[in-house]
Amino acid sequence: MNFPTKSALVCTTAMLGSAAAAETMTIGITQNNVGVDSYQTTYEQAFIAAAEANPDVEVVVLDAGGDVARQIAHMEDLIQRQVDAIIIWPTNGEAVIPAVRKAYKADIPVIVTNSNIAEQGFDFVASFSGPDNITQGARAAEIMCDRFNDLGIEDEARVIEITGQPGYTTAIERSEGFQDRLPEVCPNVDLVESQPGDWNREKSQQVMEAFLVKYDDIDGVYAGDDNMGVGALNAARAADRADGITFVGATNFSVGYEAMARGDYWGSIYQSPVDDAEAALRTAIDVLSGKDVPFLNYFDTPKITQDNMDAFEKPVF
Structure with a gap:
């Protein structure tokens, strides 16, 4: 099977795929x-819905449960099954590279979804399908800076950051985009500290509680997604310190959208998981069909x- 050397397939976790006709494409996905x-x-x-709607596709849907070893085992199982393509949502962008290379050597194209693998593995994937996470982080910094300018505190504001899971490419890239862009647009803003929230609302609330004890003056919070951002907001509200703090996240969750509508949460980056999933499946099909x-x-x-949210539908997740 011939396919482009620079492409990645993301694997997601699930139960099973749709029934297939005689000449179907079998696509395995291992999720994070x-x-x-x-x-x-x-x-x-x-x-799963997109696969079931396509009579030419049969899928094997797996969930790594955040476990790198399990995801590597998933990759090896899918290679043994001789699926036509593999989509992987990496649990760790570096640790999965040997398994991705095994699929490449077995002539099985790999599509990476949502969160890319580390650059040294790019030669073993067909395509990456997902968001530009560095751009997301940069746009979040711009939202934060614009708000500080409106408030007149752009020369004195202090910001803390809550990142996603350590070692996870999306977390690394969103943080990198934010940290690189913030001093470009607001050079006098002080990014005081960054700690991981592991994509978990409760963990992020605890991280924010510690920040509130440690720092008397916090003007902004950037969280790698809205789930963590709302956790930070909950901690600030419980401490009666939410007023005066600008909360900015990414991947606009429904809880973030609702907090924005209440006026508690300032901004985010709009990202659809439905678009994400459908794009990954479409990319795998296009690779198998020989498309460029x-x-x-x-x-x-x-x-x-808060200023433009009426132009966006409330997220369903």
């Missing part, structure tokens, strides 16, 4: 951690704030 948040749960549902697929197959993720 379906139960950890509503984005991943919605992604899985949308992926870009290596970095991004979909757009625009800024959303």
